């Protein structure tokens with residue numbers, strides 16, 4: 510997946526380059542800088558001392574010594590001083606310069622901490638916004654296959670902005686149906702679900718609520734039921750597949766393949782597999798990612814998901830969050846992923 514938000518200690522990331530939130534003197538310090546120098550060993554400081562410091566907003570590259578990555582890119586974020594002192598432009602520059610250095614050194618995988626969001630006091634939600642915006646802009650315009658990680662060290666400190674968080678929470682509270690683990694109610698609900706499936710078999714709904722997809726799934730188009738009708742005959746007239754529908758929708762929207770898979774946060778290799786195999790069955794997060802990239806309505810999203818054997822339900826937080834964003838007409842996959850991360854859900858993309 511081209512942009513991933515992960516929870517980890519950046520010194521444990523086995524990527525091509527990790528980025529360090531350094532200071533102007535490149536002399537090591539606290540926070541992530543301290544962790545990186547401790548894990549890399551004294552040789553790192555020795556090399557840093559040869560670089561002549563680093564301006565705020567700029568970036569410099571060194572070896573990684575005992576770290577599991579190949580390079581460390583040192584960038585110096587701005588100190589937050591109320592937000593009216595060029596902080597945003599300087600922070601953006603940190604990401605741009607670091608990504609350019611990584612690209613120039615042939616890195617395919619790069620991991621960033623949230624620059625300036627610790628000792629330098631940049632509000633975490635704003636720092637995350639800058640990180641996501643600049644990295645996604647870079648990936649959209651980058652011809653190489655790069656994967657960039659935003660590494661969140663302390664999940665408690667992760668914030669997507671109070672307003673968005675409380676809006677989503679309210680939406681979840683209104684729409685999310687808690688699942689019960691109680692056995693009796695599970696069995697009675699399952700029985701009810703079977704009945705529901707029986708009833709719906711004549712309709713057109715495929716439900717994944719009670720894992721009875723196979724029993725009650727129905728075709729888009731009813732089969733004429735004649736005595737000569739064999740399984741073989743039916744298998745010859747399969748409906749449009751997920752991959753076929755996806756390619757058709759890409760054309761209908763006037764998008765190029767690359768525009769679509771980049772917007773879906775899907776890497777080129779996976780897209781090629783889907784394109785070349787009309788019967789490819791993607792995972793749910795991949796299928797939803799394409800629906801978001803194509804800016805499909807809720808109904809169209811359901812149709813596309815159904816092709817991959819999935820549905821959106823109110824008994825699943827992931828689904829409710831996706832519904833929230835689609836209803837708001839917000840198809841920014843990176844913002845959606847931030848929200849999914851905040852609610853401990855799987856992220857969209859491969």
Ligand code: AR6
Nearest residue numbers: 518519530532538539540541542622625626627628629662
């Ligand atoms: N892995 C990933 N993220 C981490 C880790 C880690 N091991 N440790 C901390 N973070 P900070 P800054 C997160 O303070 O604000 C140093 O003294 C942390 O939770 O490291 O740019 C330098 O020498 C926070 O979200 O960097 C500078 O003087 C983010 O990394 C100054 O601090 C950045 O926090 C730079 O301050």
